[in-house]
Amino acid sequence: MVQHLRAEGERCEPVLAALAVVPRHQFVDSALAAQAYEDTALPIGLGQAISKPSVVARMLALLFEGRDAARSGSLGRVLEIGTGCGYQAALLSLLAQQVISVERLRPLYERARDKLAPLRRDNLRLVYGDGRLGHPPNAPYDAIICAAGGDDVPAAWLEQMAIGARLIAPTRSDTGLGQVLLVVDRSAQGWSRQCHEGVHFVPLRSGTA
Numbered sequence: 001m002v003q004h005l006r007a008e009g010e011r012c013e014p015v016l017a018a019l020a021v022v023p024r025h026q027f028v029d030s031a032l033a034a035q036a037y038e039d040t041a042l043p044i045g046l047g048q049a050i051s052k053p054s055v056v057a058r059m060l061a062l063l064f065e066g067r068d069a070a071r072s073g074s075l076g077r078v079l080e081i082g083t084g085c086g087y088q089a090a091l092l093s094l095l096a097q098q099v100i101s102v103e104r105l106r107p108l109y110e111r112a113r114d115k116l117a118p119l120r121r122d123n124l125r126l127v128y129g130d131g132r133l134g135h136p137p138n139a140p141y142d143a144i145i146c147a148a149g150g151d152d153v154p155a156a157w158l159e160q161m162a163i164g165a166r167l168i169a170p171t172r173s174d175t176g177l178g179q180v181l182l183v184v185d186r187s188a189q190g191w192s193r194q195c196h197e198g199v200h201f202v203p204l205r206s207g208t209a
Contacts (some may be wrong), residue, residue: 066166
């Protein structure tokens with residue numbers, strides 16, 4: 001998988017190293033384990049999916065291009081919106097000093113907790129809650145990453161960004177057709193936005209279930 005991503009042009013070495021360490025097959029249903037290292041999204045139940053490895057790598061690499069991450073070589077304190085099966089949270093735990101991952105669906109939250117427990121990552125905390133609200137108790141964050149697509153970036157996320165932080169989230173394109181990866185950087189002067197390639201993620205929803 002990592003060799004394929006490298007051949008496709010991925011060059012962020014910290015991300016590639018994390019992808020080589022975290023066993024993706026342990027985060028999918030055993031019936032799909034044979035497909036775990038293909039570059040494809042896989043269902044994880046409740047209408048949710050684990051993203052393609054290439055999309056995960058791309059989003060994490062874009063976070064590393066943020067001002068503070070590029071300087072320090074670490075993502076610092078990270079907020080993840082949408083724990084899902086826990087795979088990306090496991091990757092983040094290798095790339096950041098602290099990870100807060102929020103999941104709104106209790107069955108997924110509990111399943112991810114069980115799958116992540118053997119990794120014993122002391123810098124990773126899972127939270128059952130409404131991801132659209134972020135997680136104010138641990139703000140501000142140096143990086144925010146979302147695994148669900150919304151119409152726009154919730155104001156709560158922007159407010160919880162530290163100066164120098166970077167956010168990445170799939171967001172409805174300006175044309176209203178499909179989603180794009182939206183990158184938001186916060187500086188002392190405010191927030192700036194860049195749109196990248198098209199993607200397809202499950203919808204971002206509010207509340208818990």
